[in-house]
Amino acid sequence: METATAHVTHHDHVHGHEEHHHEEETFLTKYVFSQDHKMISKQFVITGIFWGIVGGLLSILFRLQLGWPNETFPFLETFLGKWAEGGKISQEFYYALVTMHGTILVFFVLTGGLSGTFANLLIPYQVGVRDMASPFINMLSYWFFLSAGIVMFFSFFIQTGPASGGWTAYPPINGLRDTAVNLGSGLGFDLWILGMTLFIVSSLLGGLNYIATILNMRTKGMSMFRMPLTIWAILFTAVIGVLSFPALLAGCVLLEFDRLLDTSFYLNNIIINGNLLGYKGGSPILFQHLFWFLGHPEVYIIILPAMGLVSEVLATQSRKPIFGYKAMVFSILAILVLSFIVWAHHMFVTGLNPNLGAVFTFFTLLIAIPSAIKVFNWIGTIWKGKVRLVTPALFAIGFVSMFITGGLTGIILGNSAIDIQLHDTMFVVAHFHIVMGVSAFFGMFAGVYHWFPRLYGRYMNETLGQIHFYITLLGAYAIFFPMHFMTGLPRRYYTYANFETFNNFNFLAEFISIAAIIVFLGQLLFVINFFYSIFKGRKVLAEKTVDGYDYANPWGTTTLEWSAPIERLHGNWPGDIPTVHRWPYDYSVNGREYIPQTEPLKPGEVSHD
Amino acid sequence: MNLTLSEQDLLREKTEYTGVHPQKFALWIAMASMSMFFAALTSALLVKKGDYRSWEGFRLPMVFLFSTVAVIGVSVCIHAALISYRKAKFVQFRWLMFFSFLLGCLFLALQLKGWGVMKQGGMTITENLSGSFIYVITAAHGVHIIAGLVVMLVFIVHAFRNRKDPIYELRDIINPKRQLNLELLVSYWHYVDAVWVYLYVFLYLNYR
Ligand code: HEM
Ligand SMILES: [Cu+2]
Numbered sequence: 001m002e003t004a005t006a007h008v009t010h011h012d013h014v015h016g017h018e019e020h021h022h023e024e025e026t027f028l029t030k031y032v033f034s035q036d037h038k039m040i041s042k043q044f045v046i047t048g049i050f051w052g053i054v055g056g057l058l059s060i061l062f063r064l065q066l067g068w069p070n071e072t073f074p075f076l077e078t079f080l081g082k083w084a085e086g087g088k089i090s091q092e093f094y095y096a097l098v099t100m101h102g103t104i105l106v107f108f109v110l111t112g113g114l115s116g117t118f119a120n121l122l123i124p125y126q127v128g129v130r131d132m133a134s135p136f137i138n139m140l141s142y143w144f145f146l147s148a149g150i151v152m153f154f155s156f157f158i159q160t161g162p163a164s165g166g167w168t169a170y171p172p173i174n175g176l177r178d179t180a181v182n183l184g185s186g187l188g189f190d191l192w193i194l195g196m197t198l199f200i201v202s203s204l205l206g207g208l209n210y211i212a213t214i215l216n217m218r219t220k221g222m223s224m225f226r227m228p229l230t231i232w233a234i235l236f237t238a239v240i241g242v243l244s245f246p247a248l249l250a251g252c253v254l255l256e257f258d259r260l261l262d263t264s265f266y267l268n269n270i271i272i273n274g275n276l277l278g279y280k281g282g283s284p285i286l287f288q289h290l291f292w293f294l295g296h297p298e299v300y301i302i303i304l305p306a307m308g309l310v311s312e313v314l315a316t317q318s319r320k321p322i323f324g325y326k327a328m329v330f331s332i333l334a335i336l337v338l339s340f341i342v343w344a345h346h347m348f349v350t351g352l353n354p355n356l357g358a359v360f361t362f363f364t365l366l367i368a369i370p371s372a373i374k375v376f377n378w379i380g381t382i383w384k385g386k387v388r389l390v391t392p393a394l395f396a397i398g399f400v401s402m403f404i405t406g407g408l409t410g411i412i413l414g415n416s417a418i419d420i421q422l423h424d425t426m427f428v429v430a431h432f433h434i435v436m437g438v439s440a441f442f443g444m445f446a447g448v449y450h451w452f453p454r455l456y457g458r459y460m461n462e463t464l465g466q467i468h469f470y471i472t473l474l475g476a477y478a479i480f481f482p483m484h485f486m487t488g489l490p491r492r493y494y495t496y497a498n499f500e501t502f503n504n505f506n507f508l509a510e511f512i513s514i515a516a517i518i519v520f521l522g523q524l525l526f527v528i529n530f531f532y533s534i535f536k537g538r539k540v541l542a543e544k545t546v547d548g549y550d551y552a553n554p555w556g557t558t559t560l561e562w563s564a565p566i567e568r569l570h571g572n573w574p575g576d577i578p579t580v581h582r583w584p585y586d587y588s589v590n591g592r593e594y595i596p597q598t599e600p601l602k603p604g605e606v607s608h609d
Numbered sequence: 610m611n612l613t614l615s616e617q618d619l620l621r622e623k624t625e626y627t628g629v630h631p632q633k634f635a636l637w638i639a640m641a642s643m644s645m646f647f648a649a650l651t652s653a654l655l656v657k658k659g660d661y662r663s664w665e666g667f668r669l670p671m672v673f674l675f676s677t678v679a680v681i682g683v684s685v686c687i688h689a690a691l692i693s694y695r696k697a698k699f700v701q702f703r704w705l706m707f708f709s710f711l712l713g714c715l716f717l718a719l720q721l722k723g724w725g726v727m728k729q730g731g732m733t734i735t736e737n738l739s740g741s742f743i744y745v746i747t748a749a750h751g752v753h754i755i756a757g758l759v760v761m762l763v764f765i766v767h768a769f770r771n772r773k774d775p776i777y778e779l780r781d782i783i784n785p786k787r788q789l790n791l792e793l794l795v796s797y798w799h800y801v802d803a804v805w806v807y808l809y810v811f812l813y814l815n816y817r
Contacts (some may be wrong), residue, residue: 134632204642207638212635212638213631215634216630216634218626242638243642245642246642246643246646247649249646250653250749253749257741257745262735263734263741265657265738278735281662281663281664283657286657290649
């Protein structure tokens, strides 16, 4: 744009129909190297779905082993070859499956996929801006995300297989580049580090864009307290990410130095095959600190966007103002602050000083307060509302249920004295899958069903959506609830055959595996629905037409996203960006079902914020 | 020439909310993020240093003081370049950018020299954690310097390529996008320079 001159500043909008696609869009710039936030959002959601299928499939494979440790499944050998000789998943591959399942779902689906999709879609639409602060960096963010994925995926096809030392990547097992330790500690783990590094870069680039856009570029009248809770949640999520991911990066850098250059940051007196290696002075606990300094905030990076989506969906679909808007904002803020000072609750059994443990217990339990406030407010929001029980609303309500169930076990685990018994057992697996895994998925599904019309101009199929919801809700409880009662059963074991005490859990293990398979198949309904609806879904019909543009507001939302035309438009609004006059939750007030944010206050009416 | 809508919005000099250009704001956030990265590394150092059993103390090589001077030189130089750009003194601008680049390279060379001195003194990267940390920290910082140098080079090539075409150069100065990019680059350099000063002081205090 070398010839940009002063006239552009007052030429702030264009008129007419033919002008709205300024630059020539080729297939490449439109679908591949797109800098348009809506297209990038689509790229994120589809990549996320891909990873969701892969990550889910991996869990089905290791559930086969856990559910039927004595059976063989000949078809596995057909697909997996040497990883499942004789139809039985090998030990090495089992650990790779567990590791990659965790990595993929935590980072690629629930962090990259979830934030990437909704931050890109909703920030510009809901705060009223034509695109991100830097569309170019935004594009880079997606491309780093994609290449991170390609690297991770590639690691499945190398001789020694993908990383297999757990999604938490603890040394010393991952600190040696020696396949005698563990097959996955070879090249597979180097690729893991490379993939994670690319991923971290992606999420930083995304995050700084989100923050800069939200804080600087909101449309006229959109004061902070007129922002929808989705935006608040995304803002705080990005802040957490930008401040905590660097710690993981630092941890990974030191780890890779240990592996490639034989430093001893995390290694000390390692003996392999009877030989004492030369590493001295390091400590794996250092890695745990660096890892969990990200790791704990990470769980909030996952859940906060889901919370934001749920708040918005619940208010809209129950036609009621969100209950306790500011309490919601300050709760997220409290969670943000607290999330940085509780990481050692993952390390109660590392020999942590018990007094320090008490401090971390205290802060950990404090998180229950803002969490409870939020739960209370969601329930308050739907209380006596005219809830439209459409799919997004169902998933949002399901989210609340799951979050309560999982949050309660968090309070149990947060007590260091109790956690010493429960650490690394299936109880923890139950806790974090329900509170993070399933809840965040519910939030994400609520969001996808709710904003699909905005993304593609069509609806997803409602019947399929409802079936999907009930399978997922009942199935998820069937999978994870029994895990609470597998007392003492250690997690991440290949087989429990040598421990007679655990034999009485065999039935539960099988039950869980069957439920997992059903839930996985249920998710395929969502995938089919998603892709079918892109092309064949019921169209969003125009409610009015202005200057040749069609407008609609399918859910009757107050927020800005439907003040833009149905069709995808670079720059979102054909004319001026709308001005905002009121807060985003004017539902069922003044005898009206909803009042859009763009509607000026009536004489005598006081603004809510 | 027509601009796309989003580019028009990006060219808005200021916004009513924070008074800074959003991209500058984004850079500040990136700085916060990078600071967390170096904070993580230096706190890891402190943790391990507290572990007396294994820590082998030694004196920080003098060379790192010289590289500190070099890096401050970059800051001064590139800032002067920005000022001459704003005053449309293009000859000055070009040469100041060029000197900044040279000083940046000198900094890297001195860092390498620092590694050499440590190695000669027997402190190889694997010898002891105390040494390993210096290698890692300087390398991690060096990567940030290299990134800055690459972008700087792009500017320099652009500036020298257009020196025969005064019209073009004049056009450059009224191009707000170019000026913004330059300001972003200068801020970035001030930041990585400041980080090194912090790291130097930190290392100096911990290796006495
Ligand atoms: C009431 C609030 C919560 C409390 C008090 C709490 C407490 C804990 C504690 C103490 C552990 C460590 C258990 C152990 O390893 O022995 C833990 C693990 C975990 N929590 Fe929570 N939690 C809470 C909410 C959440 C939320 C909201 C998420 C995610 C959205 C989450 C995700 C996780 C994950 C992923 C792990 C295990 C990671 C692993 O070891 O692989 N928790 N939680
Ligand atoms: Cu935690």
